[in-house]
Amino acid sequence: MKIFITRVLPPAGLAMLERAGVQVTQWTERRGLSHDELVAHCQQYDALLLASDNTIDRAFLEQCRHLKVISLLSVGYDKVDIAAANELGIPVTNTPGVLSAATADTAFLLMLASSRKAFFQHKRIIRGEWGFSEPTANLGIALEGKTLGIWGLGSIGYVMAQRCVQAFGMKVIYHNRGRNEAAEKELGAQWVSFEELLAQSDVLSVHTALTPETAGRFNMTAFSQMKPSAIFVNAARGAIHHEGDLIAAIQQGIIWGAGLDVTNPEPMQPDNPLLEMPTVAVLPHIGSATAETRNAMSEMAAQNIIASMKGEPLPNQVTSL
Numbered sequence: 001m002k003i004f005i006t007r008v009l010p011p012a013g014l015a016m017l018e019r020a021g022v023q024v025t026q027w028t029e030r031r032g033l034s035h036d037e038l039v040a041h042c043q044q045y046d047a048l049l050l051a052s053d054n055t056i057d058r059a060f061l062e063q064c065r066h067l068k069v070i071s072l073l074s075v076g077y078d079k080v081d082i083a084a085a086n087e088l089g090i091p092v093t094n095t096p097g098v099l100s101a102a103t104a105d106t107a108f109l110l111m112l113a114s115s116r117k118a119f120f121q122h123k124r125i126i127r128g129e130w131g132f133s134e135p136t137a138n139l140g141i142a143l144e145g146k147t148l149g150i151w152g153l154g155s156i157g158y159v160m161a162q163r164c165v166q167a168f169g170m171k172v173i174y175h176n177r178g179r180n181e182a183a184e185k186e187l188g189a190q191w192v193s194f195e196e197l198l199a200q201s202d203v204l205s206v207h208t209a210l211t212p213e214t215a216g217r218f219n220m221t222a223f224s225q226m227k228p229s230a231i232f233v234n235a236a237r238g239a240i241h242h243e244g245d246l247i248a249a250i251q252q253g254i255i256w257g258a259g260l261d262v263t264n265p266e267p268m269q270p271d272n273p274l275l276e277m278p279t280v281a282v283l284p285h286i287g288s289a290t291a292e293t294r295n296a297m298s299e300m301a302a303q304n305i306i307a308s309m310k311g312e313p314l315p316n317q318v319t320s321l
Ligand SMILES: NC(=O)C1=CN([C@@H]2O[C@H](COP(=O)(O)OP(=O)(O)OC[C@H]3O[C@@H](n4cnc5c(N)ncnc54)[C@H](OP(=O)(O)O)[C@@H]3O)[C@@H](O)[C@H]2O)C=CC1
Pocket: 075, 076, 077, 096, 097, 099, 100, 103, 151, 152, 153, 154, 155, 156, 157, 175, 176, 177, 178, 179, 207, 208, 209, 210, 211, 213, 214, 235, 236, 237, 261, 262, 285, 286, 287, 288
């Protein structure tokens, strides 16, 4: 089997593919491939390992019907038209679970950074503005005993909740379409309506997938129902929040601040007002970026390719839309 990888793959997955006798070509240039370039490249390969944020739409899939599998190096698959892939018989796989701890840690870091204005304080030092210490200046918000609201308490949301319970004794409330009984039993998490989640959370952390139902849900209508002291965290997908409304909500004191690993659009431009706000912390979509996690993801993505090559069931096929 000949496969094309849209970035350089972490070493563990690469070694696994090579051991299995898969012929690997990696895109090593330090620029992304355009849609048309990716279509053209894929003509020469049996499978695609997608390690970039290219959109896999119906047009792409129709021109690449020969692909035996599209293996994503991510858990999120919102960039792929799964309905079209199903229709055309092209299996798509992802990497769930192995990245949950790293991504939850990123959300946890952002929560803390916003609560203590950490990124802003760092910038003050760089600008030579350490100044003299004052008891009433540079105050943050304590997290001990506060209420964590999770929108989308699944794999990543569970670890975020666990961290917050263990570190700060936080009370966990959540809103999913269904119930997470393990989180209720093990973490004391309490299911609430979306409106209650907005009203009661001191920290509201988003961990749903991006779907037509979740896109844009955090707009001014939602922010207006939150506490003025609330921290909004998004380590899921930028399109779940409305960026202009988030800027206005923080500027107007409707909420306290935000921690974002994902922005809308990506990349965020350097002149974005959020970057100058003391209570905002932004990271460039690095949720799963630890060496250990990226290696584990690459092995999972490689296993999906190898299973396809051997004609075995794919371990992580995305079945639902
Ligand atoms: N920043 C980063 O680098 C990363 C970001 N991500 C993002 O995180 C997302 C979540 O990943 P993961 O935890 O593994 O996924 P899971 O599927 O395990 O969890 C998602 C949760 O969201 C809930 N959910 C889905 N739709 C809705 C809705 N409309 N309203 C309320 N709850 C909803 C689901 O519960 P129910 O079905 O009961 O509603 C489920 O519990 C990914 O899809 C990806 O986009 C993932 C990894 C890294």
